[in-house]
Amino acid sequence: MTEPRSALGLAACLALAVSSCITGTYSREDRQTPPSEAVLELLQPGQSDLQTCLDALGAPLVVRARGEETELIWGWQRTGGWSLTFRLPLADRGGDGNFSYAESKRGGRGVTLRFDREEQLVARNEGRLADLIDVQRPKAAPLED
Amino acid sequence: MTFLRSLLVASALLGLSGCFLSRSDVNEPIPRDAVQALKPGETTAGQVTQALGAPVEVVQLGRRSAYRYEYERIKMTGFFAILVGLRGVDQRSDRVWVFFDENDVLTHVGSTFEGDRAEYELPYLGEND
Numbered sequence: 001m002t003e004p005r006s007a008l009g010l011a012a013c014l015a016l017a018v019s020s021c022i023t024g025t026y027s028r029e030d031r032q033t034p035p036s037e038a039v040l041e042l043l044q045p046g047q048s049d050l051q052t053c054l055d056a057l058g059a060p061l062v063v064r065a066r067g068e069e070t071e072l073i074w075g076w077q078r079t080g081g082w083s084l085t086f087r088l089p090l091a092d093r094g095g096d097g098n099f100s101y102a103e104s105k106r107g108g109r110g111v112t113l114r115f116d117r118e119e120q121l122v123a124r125n126e127g128r129l130a131d132l133i134d135v136q137r138p139k140a141a142p143l144e145d
Numbered sequence: 146m147t148f149l150r151s152l153l154v155a156s157a158l159l160g161l162s163g164c165f166l167s168r169s170d171v172n173e174p175i176p177r178d179a180v181q182a183l184k185p186g187e188t189t190a191g192q193v194t195q196a197l198g199a200p201v202e203v204v205q206l207g208r209r210s211a212y213r214y215e216y217e218r219i220k221m222t223g224f225f226a227i228l229v230g231l232r233g234v235d236q237r238s239d240r241v242w243v244f245f246d247e248n249d250v251l252t253h254v255g256s257t258f259e260g261d262r263a264e265y266e267l268p269y270l271g272e273n274d
Contacts, residue, residue, distance in 0.1 A: 025230040028268035032238065033259060050244075054255030059240035063213070065206045080268060117207075119253075 024084045031077040031108070032061075040111060043121060050119040061110070062133060068117055075110035075129040162226040166265055171217040172201065175239040180256050183243065190249040197241070208247040215240045218263040237263040 039056050042048070053072070054060075062073040108129030116122045125132065179196045193212065194200070200212035216239040223232045237259035244253040 022228070023225075023230060024228060025225075025232055026268055027232040027234070028266075029234040029236070031234075031236040033262075051253050054242070054253060057255075058257030059213075059242045059255040061240075063204050063206070063211045063242055065204070068207070070206050 021087055022085070023087075024082060026080070026082050028080040029077065032075065034076040034078075034109065035074070040126075043113065043124065045121050045124055048121040050115050050121075053113055053115075053121060057111075066114060069122065070115045070119075071112060072115070073110055073112045073129075073132055075108055075132070077108035077129065079107055162224070164224045165221070166223075167221045168263075169219045171219075172215060173198075174216045174260060175214050175241055175256075175258070177256075177258055180241055180254065183251055183254055185251050185253060188251040190245050190251070193243055193251065206244075209245060209252075210249070211242055211244045213240070213242055216260050218260045220263045220265050222265045222267050224267055231267045233266045233268045235263045235266055237261075 035057055043053055043056060048056075050070075057074050060072040060074045062071075064071050110127065110129035110132045112123075112125040112132050113121055114123040114125075175197065182196070183193060190210075190212070197214050201215050202213040204211045204213070217236065218238070219234065219236045221232070221234050223230060225231075239256075239258045239260040241254065241256045243251055246252050
């Protein structure tokens with residue numbers, strides 16, 4: 001009695017999977033190459049200038065003005081994780097229903113270096129790349145009449 | 146009978162699997178020798194654009210400025226069986242920032258050449274790095 005039930009369950013799972021109703025995907029994304037910790041440790045406020053930092057880290061992702069200072073952001077990403085998607089075709093209702101779950105390990109990381117007018121490193125900040133780019137983005141000035 | 150069943154399942158798994166490789170490039174590769182020929186203190190913004198073409202971004206830094214040149218290569222790899230799939234994306238760039246003073250003379254160059262290091266790679270299950 002157990003065997004027919006198991007076979008039925010297996011067949012149902014197989015049918016759902018073959019019709020692409022259930023898919024599990026493991027994805028990994030690598031973007032840019034992270035610098036070594038040793039290189040990062042060499043770059044300290046008051047001790048490094050712009051060219052030293054460019055030579056050590058290469059070209060940054062972002063360059064922008066921060067008042068009188070210049071801010072450069074380097075970033076890299078290594079993300080990996082599973083996603084599970086359940087999709088249900090609803091042809092008679094004119095669409096599809098789907099549910100996705102994804103978990104990922106580690107996101108983008110980055111370092112921000114800020115330089116004064118003499119191009120000396122004055123501040124350094126490390127963290128999540130999204131935070132470094134978004135939180136520190138200057139607010140747009142309101143339009144004037 | 147068990148052997149035949151296993152063979153049937155294995156055939157179904159193989160027959161219902163698929164894989165893909167894709168590559169996409171954004172912009173043209175940056176000529177490394179042209180970047181190495183740039184001389185801070187001598188090269189002007191006009192000479193830079195003659196050598197490298199139009200930048201993808203221009204940033205005003207007070208009275209100074211910086212240009213960004215970028216070439217990006219993305220390689221994707223995928224393998225999909227009945228229930229599970231594996232997908233790998235490797236994105237690398239050639240990127241150059243050139244900085245100019247208020248007279249449009251080159252002051253600094255920062256360059257990264259990684260575009261040709263992008264690889265087709267399937268992720269390994271259970272990796273923890």
